[in-house]
Amino acid sequence: MTKFSDIRCAAFVSGAGTAVRKGTSMMKAAQFRRFGGPEVxxxxxxxxxxxxxxxxxxxxxxxxxxxxxxxxxxxxMDQELPQTLGYEAAGVVDEIGDGVAGVRLGDKVVGIGGGGAAQAEYAVLSTWAPVPASLDFTAAAALPSTAETAARALDQLGVAAGSTLLVNGASGSIGSAAVQFAVHRGARVIGTGSPASHGRLRSLGAEPVAYGPGMADRVRTIVPGGVDRALDVAGSGVLPELTDLAGGAENVVTLADFAGAERYGVRFSRGDSGRAEYAIALAMRLAEEGVFRIPVGRAFPLEDIAQAHRTGESGAVRGKLVLTVG
Known part of the structure; x- marks a missing residue:
């Protein structure tokens, strides 16, 4: 597996630059001053x-x-008010901090950081990668957190070449990212999803299985001895079945079922236990090669953020939601 340092060095090959700071100029940003529905x-x-x-x-x-x-x-989550939103963004570099090399003013990059305020006209990134020519800003912005979350979970599971991985909830953004990264590592992947998603799962390299009652039996028709690892992205109450299929709770990670993780002794993946920052540059490289994709479900102008939240919470749109700025 490629190391983060190798990817970062390969990704940043141009020279550094410096920008003049602009004092206390103002920008537009998404914020809420009280808790509640999208109307806040x-x-x-x-x-x-x-x-x-x-x-x-x-x-x-x-x-x-x-x-x-x-x-x-x-x-x-956090109880402080007011709060800004967003920690992944794609845009054009217009200011470079001390000690940064390999990026120029005007470069198109995508990354994470933002101090929780990336849904704004300007954002500060702590980890970034160049946006490949094959992606526009909207498509690039759909990748960072999805790629990092999926790769982090695979790292925690130790998914490697030759292993068999079951992804519960493989058709969503994070699930499909996990499928693609696992296939890239050389793993065999079985992915659960609705029958309507099975064609897409096959196109990503997974062997599809319908979710719902009887899922574990359907998996065993493909792998009678069970799987080596299982990743729960859907949080659909199947941790006991995943634990049985994977031969123990130590071989299961969930991204969506905190209560179930505590009850069944399964690991719940958190970013504070170490982030897979290398995954951003890896996703960009694989996207440029045409072997990694996360579809954008819908894009909204920044000022329509409330509608983006309504759409996301409704679950009516498949794919990643993105805000466009400017």
Whole structure:
């Protein structure tokens, strides 16, 4: 498996630059000042952020929307107010912090950071990669958090060449990213999803299985001895079945069932246990090669962020939701 340092060195080959900082200029950003439904979201004026050591600032062109956004907005996570939103963005570098090499002003990049305020006109990135020519800003912004989350879970499971992985919820954004990364590592992948998603799962390299009652029996018709590892992306209450199929709770990771993880002794994957930052550059490279893709379900202008939240919470749109800026 390629190391993060190898990917980063390969990704950043141009020279460094310096920008003049602009004092206390203001920008438009998404914010909420009280917890509640999408109606609490506002577009407000905030001071522009600036790149610190090891960071770059981008003029944001697109920013990803994630389930954590509406969990924060509804008060299920951080309790501080007011709060800004977003930690992944694609845009044009317009400011470079001290100690940063290999990127120039005007470069198109995508990454994570933003201090929780990437859904704005400007964002500071702590980890980034060039946007390949085959992707526009909207498509690029759909990748960072999805790729990092999927790769982190695979790392925690130790998925490698020759292993057999079951992905529960393989048709969603994170699930399909996990399928593609696992296939890239040389693993055999079985993915659960609705029958309507099976064609796409096959195109990603997975062997599809219908979810719902009898799922474990259907998996065993493909792999009678069970699987080596199992990843739960859907949180659909199947951790006991996954544990049995994978030969023990130590071989299962969930991204969606915190209560079940505690009950059954399964690991719940968190970013605070170490992020797979290398996955952003890897996803961009594989996307350029045509072997990695996360479809954009729908894009909304920044000012329509409330509608983006309504759409995301409804589950009516397949694929990643993205905000466009400017």
């Amino acid at each position: 979201l506002e577009i407000v004026d905030l001071p522009e952020p600036h790149a610190g050591p090891g960071e770059v600032r981008v003029r944001v062109r697109a920013a990803g929307v994630n389930a954590s956004d509406w969990k924060k907005r509804s008060g299920q």
